Amino acid sequence: MTRYIAKKKRAETSAAPSADVNWDAEAATFDEEPDHGLHDPVVREAWAARLEAWLPSRPGDLLDLGCGTGSLSLLAAERGYRVTGVDLSPPMVALARAKSAGHDAVFHVGDAAAPPVGEQLFDVVLVRHVLWTLPDPGRVLRHWQGLLRPGGRLVLVEGVWGTVSPVGIPAERLTDLLAPLARDVRVERLSGDARLWGKEVADERYAVVAVV
Numbered sequence: 001m002t003r004y005i006a007k008k009k010r011a012e013t014s015a016a017p018s019a020d021v022n023w024d025a026e027a028a029t030f031d032e033e034p035d036h037g038l039h040d041p042v043v044r045e046a047w048a049a050r051l052e053a054w055l056p057s058r059p060g061d062l063l064d065l066g067c068g069t070g071s072l073s074l075l076a077a078e079r080g081y082r083v084t085g086v087d088l089s090p091p092m093v094a095l096a097r098a099k100s101a102g103h104d105a106v107f108h109v110g111d112a113a114a115p116p117v118g119e120q121l122f123d124v125v126l127v128r129h130v131l132w133t134l135p136d137p138g139r140v141l142r143h144w145q146g147l148l149r150p151g152g153r154l155v156l157v158e159g160v161w162g163t164v165s166p167v168g169i170p171a172e173r174l175t176d177l178l179a180p181l182a183r184d185v186r187v188e189r190l191s192g193d194a195r196l197w198g199k200e201v202a203d204e205r206y207a208v209v210a211v212v
């Protein structure tokens with residue numbers, strides 16, 4: 001994440017706020033970060049174990065928004081979930097499709113804030129490291145809540161990166177936004193688990209599981 005944060009900060013302080021991270025250009029090397037590609041078996045197992053704990057024990061329909069190269073989509077599909085992934089970047093979607101070939105997983109190019117899934121409802125909406133980039137997170141969360149079946153859940157992995165001028169969403173702000181939308185909201189702190197990131201980290205990283 002760190003190099004994208006640096007780029008986003010540069011974009012925010014430039015005269016051209018639209019000069020955001022170019023995810024199309026990042027796609028080819030995206031999986032080089034340990035927590036992106038999950039190539040290291042220790043990192044992969046750490047994410048698989050967390051997902052196991054966050055997802056309902058009975059697999060159902062899972063929507064992975066801003067799925068990137070589809071590493072978490074694949075972990076979910078391997079657990080038996082029927083996965084739909086959505087990402088704005090066609091190269092990211094192409095990589096996600098290739099990675100999950102042979103699994104029950106489909107991928108669409110589209111906006112996470114208004115995913116192109118028609119009337120379909122899901123048991124889980126999974127979003128890692130995307131909500132913080134979207135304008136008006138409160139509105140987006142309400143939309144995602146509407147994509148869930150009764151008793152469904154949002155699994156949101158977010159954080160606040162950097163110490164000098166941090167960017168991201170603090171867990172407290174996210175839980176405040178979720179309070180009116182969910183009947184149960186649980187925060188799990190992830191900064192202390194170096195296996196997830198392939199290194200020690202000091203900034204705020206967490207997951208929220210919100211059952212509606």
Ligand SMILES: C[S@@+](CC[C@H](N)C(=O)[O-])C[C@H]1O[C@@H](n2cnc3c(N)ncnc32)[C@H](O)[C@@H]1O
Pocket residue numbers: 004023024035036065066067068069070071072086087088089092110111112113127128129130133134
């Ligand atoms: C930091 S990456 C996270 C990828 C993936 N969720 C993961 O954890 O490996 C952010 C992803 O969000 C996608 N993205 C950014 N804004 C988006 C939007 N409005 N709708 C859909 N995807 C978006 C980017 O193309 C990129 O693949």
